[in-house]
Amino acid sequence: MLLRKGLCLPALTVVMTATAATPALAGNGLYVGATAGTSLFHQDKSDFDNAIIDAFDQNGLTVISGTSTLDKSSFAFGGIIGYQFIPEIAVEASYTDLGKIRYHSNDVVVGGGLGRLNAFADLDGKAKGPTLSVIGSLPLTPQWEVYARFGILFSKVTLDAAVSLSTGSAASNGPGTSSESGNSVDPLAGVGFAWKPYKQLKIRAEYTRYSNVGDKDKTGEINIDTFNVGVTYAFQ
Numbered sequence: 001m002l003l004r005k006g007l008c009l010p011a012l013t014v015v016m017t018a019t020a021a022t023p024a025l026a027g028n029g030l031y032v033g034a035t036a037g038t039s040l041f042h043q044d045k046s047d048f049d050n051a052i053i054d055a056f057d058q059n060g061l062t063v064i065s066g067t068s069t070l071d072k073s074s075f076a077f078g079g080i081i082g083y084q085f086i087p088e089i090a091v092e093a094s095y096t097d098l099g100k101i102r103y104h105s106n107d108v109v110v111g112g113g114l115g116r117l118n119a120f121a122d123l124d125g126k127a128k129g130p131t132l133s134v135i136g137s138l139p140l141t142p143q144w145e146v147y148a149r150f151g152i153l154f155s156k157v158t159l160d161a162a163v164s165l166s167t168g169s170a171a172s173n174g175p176g177t178s179s180e181s182g183n184s185v186d187p188l189a190g191v192g193f194a195w196k197p198y199k200q201l202k203i204r205a206e207y208t209r210y211s212n213v214g215d216k217d218k219t220g221e222i223n224i225d226t227f228n229v230g231v232t233y234a235f236q
Contacts, residue, residue: 029083029084029090029234029236030081030082030235031080031081031082031083031202031232031233031234031235032079032080032081032082032232033079033080033202033230033232034079035076035077035078035080035096035206035229035230036077036228036230037075037076037077037226038074038075038226039073039074039099039224039225040072040073040224040225040226040227041072041073041074041101041125041222041223042222042223042224043070043101043222045068045069045070048068048103048123049068049105051123052068052121055163056107056109056119060111061109061110061111061114061117062109062110063108063109063119064109064110065108066107066108067107068103068104068106069104069105070103071101071102071103074099074101074102075099076096076098076226076228077096077097077228078094078095078096078097078228080092080230080232082135082232084234088136088137088138088139089134089136089137090135090137091133091134091135092131092132092133092134092135092149092151093130093132094130094133095128095129095131096128096129096130097128098126098127098128098213098224099126099127100124100125101124101125101222102122102123102124103121103123104120104121104123105120105121106118106120107119107121114165115167116167117166117167118165118166118167119163119164119165120166121161121162121163122160122161122162122163123159123160123161124159125157125159125160125219125222126158126160127157127210127213127214127222127224128155128156129154129155129156129183130153130154131152131153132152132154133149133151133152133188134149134150134151135147135149136148142196143196143197144193144194144196145193145194145196146191146192147191147192147193147194148189148191149188149189149190149192149208150188150189151187151189152185152187153185153186153187153188153213154183154185155183155184155185155186155210155213155214156182156183157181157182157183157213157214157219157222159179159181159219160177160178161177161178162176163176163177164176180218180219182214182215182217182218183215184212184213184214184215184221186211186213186214187210187211187212188208189209189211190206190207190208190226191206191207192207193205199234199236200233200234200236201231201232201233202231202232203229203231204229204230204231205228205229205230206226206227206228206229206230207225208225208226208228209224209225210223210224210225210226211223
């Protein structure tokens with residue numbers, strides 16, 4: 001538990017200040033909301049295939065045949081808190097889970113004095129983190145508007161790998177697992193439109209691109225697109 005005076009006092013100050021400020025902000029443009037949709041990771045299956053081949057090669061094994069699959073789409077969701085300064089400008093913070101990319105391979109390998117072996121590899125990559133962005137809106141009618149978003153994602157990317165070898169009926173080595181994670185600050189940009197059926201309620205549809213997500217040295221970088229719908233409620 002973080003009970004040291006130097007850590008605890010600033011944290012309490014921030015919480016108390018935010019709590020005291022919320023009623024004042026609520027009457028002036030504060031809103032909250034949530035989003036849900038689909039994410040798409042821009043990655044080629046051949047990159048994973050080559051990484052698996054290189055990994056086996058470094059361990060004295062040669063891949064002689066195999067098949068693989070890559071699932072690049074996932075479920076993405078997030079929570080929103082924002083402040084509308086004027087009808088055309090808002091600042092928004094959120095916490096976004098961009099989902100995961102999933103790779104699986106079944107290979108046949110030889111070498112290392114082990115004979116002919118079946119090899120199975122699973123690689124998962126996950127991305128999530130808080131965002132901060134500025135939204136510029138163009139009202140079309142009292143109920144409809146289009147908008148653009150520009151901001152940054154404070155990402156955490158985690159890569160999990162599992163590899164096992166077998167002679168067919170029994171495992172001879174594995175499964176072996178490893179995990180790597182990295183943090184980075186990445187740009188984001190999006191466009192969308194919103195419908196306002198009631199004074200305090202907005203329903204949104206949006207496309208967003210998250211660029212170069214991940215730590216270049218630890219996890220590598222990847223572009224991720226999201227297509228989501230969301231709803232916001234304003235405390236007016």
